[in-house]
Each structure stands twice: as C-alpha cells, then as structure tokens.
Amino acid sequence: MAQSTVAQVIISIIPIVGIFMGSVVVFFYLLWNHRRRILLIKAGQYNKPAFDLQSFSLLAGLLLSAVGLALTIFLSIVSGAGFGLLGGIIPLAVGAGLLCYYGIKRSDRAS
Known part of the structure; x- marks a missing residue:
C-alpha cells in the first residue's frame, strides 16, 4: 500500500518542526538565564557556582x-x-x- 504524498510531507515536516521548537526553547532559556545573571550581578547578589x-x-x-x-x-x-x-x-x-x-x-x- 503506497503512502499518499500528503502523509509523506507531514512525516518529513514533523522532525523539522521538533528541532526548530527545541532550538527556540534552548535559545530562550539561555537568554533569560543570561538576563537573570546580569540582574543578580547588578544587585550584588550573584554567587559564582562551584564546579568540581x-x-x-x-x-x-x-x-x-x-x-x-x-x-x-x-x-x-x-x-x-x-x-x-x-x-x-x-x-x-x-x-x-x-x-x-x-x-x-x-x-x-x-x-
């Protein structure tokens, strides 16, 4: 049974949309975390996290x-x-x- 062209287009678009949405989430996380750190530094409340x-x-x-x-x-x-x-x-x-x-x-x- 052959798949229709509409189904093939939808199946090929789903990973692209998923990667795009994941990239948007990561971008906004990094942006908001950066702004949060800048505000904490300006307020004098920033403590550098320890990394072992x-x-x-x-x-x-x-x-x-x-x-x-x-x-x-x-x-x-x-x-x-x-x-x-x-x-x-x-x-x-x-x-x-x-x-x-x-x-x-x-x-x-x-x-």
Whole structure:
C-alpha cells in the first residue's frame, strides 16, 4: 500500500518542526538565564557556582568508557572491522582520556 504524498510531507515536516521548537526553547532559556545573571550581578547578589572538574571528569570518563566499550563490542560483532567501528572507539578513547586525567589529578592532590 503506497503512502499518499500528503502523509509523506507531514512525516518529513514533523522532525523539522521538533528541532526548530527545541532550538527556540534552548535559545530562550539561555537568554533569560543570561538576563537573570546580569540582574543578580547588578544587585550584588550573584554567587559564582562551584564546579568540581575532578568529579566531572570521573563521572564523564566512566560513562563514556562504558558506552564506548558497549558500542565497540556491538559494532565489531555486527559490522566487523571498518570505519563504523569508530562510533564506539571514539567515546571509549575519550572516556579513557578523562579517566587518565582524573588519575593524574588525584595523584597530584595526594602528594
């Protein structure tokens, strides 16, 4: 059974509208958050949020390594050795790099 052209147009427009609406939401969030910070700075009530780079690198490294390992195993089984395998090797390498950074910074803090 062939789809009508109207159905094909609607099916192709839905992702475009979704991406556009998501972009509008992100834009206004960033705009309003920026204005809020400017007003807090002018009022003298702004406190810079603390960011723990060491904990972030540990969490991101563990997550990326796990996802990269799973993707590498899955893609090697499905497609064998090829360029598609980079979809798993790249996050695995980034995760390993973040874990190495965490290990280096942790040893620097201990000494």
